[in-house]
Amino acid sequence: EVQLVDSGGGLVQPGGSLRLSCAASGFTFSDHYMDWVRQAPGKGLEWVGRIRKKANSYTTEYAASVKGRFTISRDDSKNSLYLQMNSLKTEDTAVYYCARASGTFVFDYWGQGTLVTVSS
Amino acid sequence: DIQLTQSPSFLSASVRDRVSITCRASQGISSDLAWYQQKPGKAPKLLIYAASTLQSGVPSRFSGSGSGTEFILTIRSLQPEDSATYYCQQRNSYPITFGQGTRLEIK
Numbered sequence A: 001e002v003q004l005v006d007s008g009g010g011l012v013q014p015g016g017s018l019r020l021s022c023a024a025s026g027f028t029f030s031d032h033y034m035d036w037v038r039q040a041p042g043k044g045l046e047w048v049g050r051i052r053k054k055a056n057s058y059t060t061e062y063a064a065s066v067k068g069r070f071t072i073s074r075d076d077s078k079n080s081l082y083l084q085m086n087s088l089k090t091e092d093t094a095v096y097y098c099a100r101a102s103g104t105f106v107f108d109y110w111g112q113g114t115l116v117t118v119s120s
Numbered sequence B: 001d002i003q004l005t006q007s008p009s010f011l012s013a014s015v016r017d018r019v020s021i022t023c024r025a026s027q028g029i030s031s032d033l034a035w036y037q038q039k040p041g042k043a044p045k046l047l048i049y050a051a052s053t054l055q056s057g058v059p060s061r062f063s064g065s066g067s068g069t070e071f072i073l074t075i076r077s078l079q080p081e082d083s084a085t086y087y088c089q090q091r092n093s094y095p096i097t098f099g100q101g102t103r104l105e106i107k
Helices: none
Strands: A003-007 A010-012 A018-025 A034-039 A045-051 A060-062 A070-075 A080-085 A094-101 A107-110 A114-118 B004-007 B010-013 B019-025 B033-038 B045-049 B062-067 B070-075 B084-090 B102-106
Touching (some): A018 A034, A018 A094, A018 A114, A034 A070, A034 A080, A034 A107, A045 A094, A060 A070, A080 A094, A107 B045, B004 B084, B019 B084, B045 B062
Antiparallel strands (some): A034 A045, A034 A094, A045 A060, A070 A080, A094 A114, B004 B019, B033 B045, B033 B084
């Protein structure tokens, strides 16, 4: 069974940093692109970014709203995905989901989400 | 960026009704569109990809159509468990974008 478990959320002050993790199981993690998607309280879904697989040199893509502040990485030996968030702003407050990109590059499995609150 | 506009934003219908949700793209995206269902407090669930292909395990009362700039999600014979928010998403170009969502209420 495919499982994605998000963790690492919490309360952080504006300007601070936080690292989210996503533990994957039940599939060959290294074969898939992986993404982060967020959802601010009461709002819609916003794509954060993507990391490709080793065959594609682990290259990344980011939304303009987080580019230069957030970094996506992965450790295929640990079946884990990460989101390093720096220079956090109040508008980064959201539930963050990791998501697996399918062969057609849509999100076929999602984590349960982890809440990040940026507030003083 | 490709903007996706869903209509309506809110929909109220009865059990066994047929409903449709439209997603319009600001530029052509071929068939690179997916639909998701999200219930409160839960992660989204993939329903349809490539505009019209039903994801494995999704009931056949869900269907998708369209290409280019206009897409439709149709749910026939509504069930109480279909109460949720529905999002379209394009994967044609970066940044990946979602529609603003359509909340479906079952009367």
